[in-house]
Amino acid sequence: MPAADPLVTLPAPLRAGQPFFWPNPHRLPAAQALAACPYGRADVEAAVARWQRFGPLLARCFPGSVGPGGRIDSPLLRQGDDHGRALWVKADHALPITACIKARGGVYEVLCHAEQLALAAGLLTEGGDTAVLADAPARALFAQHRVLVGSTGNLGYSVGVMARALGLGVDVHMSRDAKAWKKDRLRAVGATVVEHAGDYAQAVAAARAIARDDPQAYFIDDEASLLLFFGYAAAAWDLAPQLTAQGLVPTPERPLRVYLPCGVGGAPGGVAFGLKCLFGDAVQCVFVEPVASPCFLLRLASGDDTLSVYDIGLNNQTVADGLAVPRASARVAGLVAPLVDAVVTVADGDLLRMLRYQWNEHGLKLEPSAAAGFVAHEMMAGPCAATVAAWRPEPVMPLVWTTGGKGLPRDVFLALLAGGPSLGRLPVERRKPGEAGAMKSG
CATH class of the missing domain: 3.40.50.1100 (Rossmann fold)
Structure with missing residues (x-):
């Protein structure tokens, strides 16, 4: 029998440009996936060591900008609701030198x-x-x-x-x-x-x-x-001691669920690879893409490296310009396809709404791309909760990885705050007085 046409078998919401949650049917246990991969933990550790070797040069090139020893890293912030439930934020929108994960x-x-x-x-x-x-x-x-x-x-x-x-x-x-x-x-x-x-x-x-x-x-x-891939992967080694300092110990029974905005796939793919090398099945990696540019989901769902979002009738036009990519990286997809736990697609209106919410409630200055993880989190905790519970019923520790925003010019950021549709609010976790991230930053 001839092989099924991958375009015919794609999820309907993907082709329709609708927000939805997609559990990856090709996911494998981390140990199995990594054993079959030509790269592994030793490669990430080599990148970590190389980063450390570059510390003196970074300290000299960017005095006052980088951390001690020339370190480039971002804080781990906590948001929470009135019931004490935490949402953690790896704040790469404030990363030294460039204010973005790149x-x-x-x-x-x-x-x-x-x-x-x-x-x-x-x-x-x-x-x-x-x-x-x-x-x-x-x-x-x-x-x-x-x-x-x-x-x-x-x-x-x-x-x-x-x-x-x-x-x-x-x-x-x-x-x-x-x-x-x-x-x-x-x-x-x-x-x-x-x-x-x-x-x-x-x-x-x-x-x-x-x-x-x-x-x-x-x-x-x-x-x-x-x-690029291993430079991103080293970020897992930055996150690990921050989790420890907060008393957070991911386990397969209560995993860390990390939301990663995704464009071509290099940054989220590298970070996911590093996290899986370090934590195995004690971490879930959820990629987040705009409904108009879901190139990585298209690659995972179809298995076809040649397809672009244009081939399924989408226009690749999104306010999340950093994620406006028509075709996923074939190399990254080949490395991390079995390590991605799920993908969520999000609408532009929700990105702008969340951008405003995060600024007003938590003082986070984000690009639309960097708001993607927050939207995915509220979708999985709200409208998609029943589907998510059937997929992975265990409790999780959610973490949103932001990607850019603190470097936005004032006029550009004000225009983003003022622009976009005012949509009905999905459930979001509220800040308690005095929590980290509550002060506004310029």
């Missing part, structure tokens, strides 16, 4: 590239003090090289600000979905912005093609880079 990948890969250039030129020895990469000889070397990347905004900025801090040239190819303010801040740090009339995938393809023909150019491939 620093974990983009900054890391630029550092790795700079390290390799310096090693090859004899300016650095294996295991040597990376702070020398900010010295004049290294900067003279880096001035002969440039980095290229395709982006909707936040990855481009993370790559751009780190590359320029070291003296590398940088060209950021940006899609039509990229916001003007994100282009402006790149130009402000000395990056070259190349604008494309097409979408994210076309911007990435253009940057890749140009870099292929230039021996002095290095392409950071958001669709396939393992350096």
Whole structure:
């Protein structure tokens, strides 16, 4: 018999562009999935060690911005309701240097590239003090090289600000979905912005093609880079001691449920991989995508790397510009497909409503993309609760991973607060007086 047409067998709400909860039928126990994977915990631990080695250089490049020893990390915040139930927030919208999760990948890969250039030129020895990469000889070397990347905004900025801090040239190819303010801040740090009339995938393809023909150019491939992937995966090692400090011990009987906004899949895929390596089945990873751009869910549901959201009648137009991606990373999907527990798709109106709520109630300054996890949480605790209970009935510790927002210009943020439909409110957890995250930040 001929194979079933994957377009015919897709969930109806996916094709209709409706918010819904999708448990991944291809999920495997973490130990089984990781045993079949060519990469594992040792690869993440190597990235953690490399991050630590870059600490002195980051401290020198960004004095006063990074943490002790040049550490890039974000706080773990607690929100709660009147019954004492907690919702935890890994606040990467406030991550040092870039105020977005993409620093974990983009900054890391630029550092790795700079390290390799310096090693090859004899300016650095294996295991040597990376702070020398900010010295004049290294900067003279880096001035002969440039980095290229395709982006909707936040990855481009993370790559751009780190590359320029070291003296590398940088060209950021940006899609039509990229916001003007994100282009402006790149130009402000000395990056070259190349604008494309097409979408994210076309911007990435253009940057890749140009870099292929230039021996002095290095392409950071958001669709396939393992350096990006493991830079993100190291974040699990940042979260673990924060959970311990709060007395949180995830178990398979009461797992940590982590909501991860998803675009092409690199950041959520890497974080999910790291979490599964560290916690196994004591963590559930839930990806969250806009209803117009559910590219990762499409890949998981169809098993087809070639399909884009356009192929199922969706337009990839969303207020969550950081998640406006038509086709998932085939490489990341191949690595994490059996590790993703579920996917939730969310509507733009709910993203804007939640953005306003989080600012008014908790003082969190978020981009629409970063509000996605909160919307998914309330859907799974409210309208989708019966389906979720049938899927995984055990109690969970919910955690929303935010992705960007603190760097939003004031006028852009005010426009987001004022814009969008005023929709009926789904149940949301309320803040108690005095809880972390209650103060507004600029």
